[in-house]
Amino acid sequence: MASFTVEKRKTAAGVIRYHCIVRVKKDKAIVYQESRTFGKSTDARTWGKAMMSHIETQRIPGQAPEVPTIRELIAMYQQDPDIAKTIGRTKGYVLNLLAGSDISKLQQ
Structure with a gap:
């Protein structure tokens, strides 16, 4: 199941940035993780939701599809x-x- 979190961070220059992490866990183990940093909280949440919907409708990026027997x-x-x-x-x-x-x- 895919989920995302947004963390508020302060850079060394004092600028506020938002770090979005998208994770997919299977049996309590992290199967896939990707993150990005944005200047706006809304951009981070939008990207997180888009990645979650992409993973749930398609599959994990870069993962080969299962070949049926x-x-x-x-x-x-x-x-x-x-x-x-x-x-x-x-x-x-x-x-x-x-x-x-x-x-x-x-x-x-």
């Missing part, structure tokens, strides 16, 4: 409403046979 692909194929109507008895048996075999554990 052959078994998962067969299950998606069989559950598709348009395709499920056209699967006959023999094709259904063969797909179930393939899904139950060792080769179906391999990734695409």
Whole structure:
């Protein structure tokens, strides 16, 4: 789950800056973290919200998408409403046979 925090900081010159940190935690461990510093608090909050929504709708930046196994692909194929109507008895048996075999554990 993604979250963000905004910290108010004072530079050596006495200027107020806002440091926004976006974190993604999984099982109490930090999986992803990115931060930026802004001159305005509203800019920091806007960036934090935008990064959170990007992470939740897309995925973590730079992370490779998970590749499904052959078994998962067969299950998606069989559950598709348009395709499920056209699967006959023999094709259904063969797909179930393939899904139950060792080769179906391999990734695409």
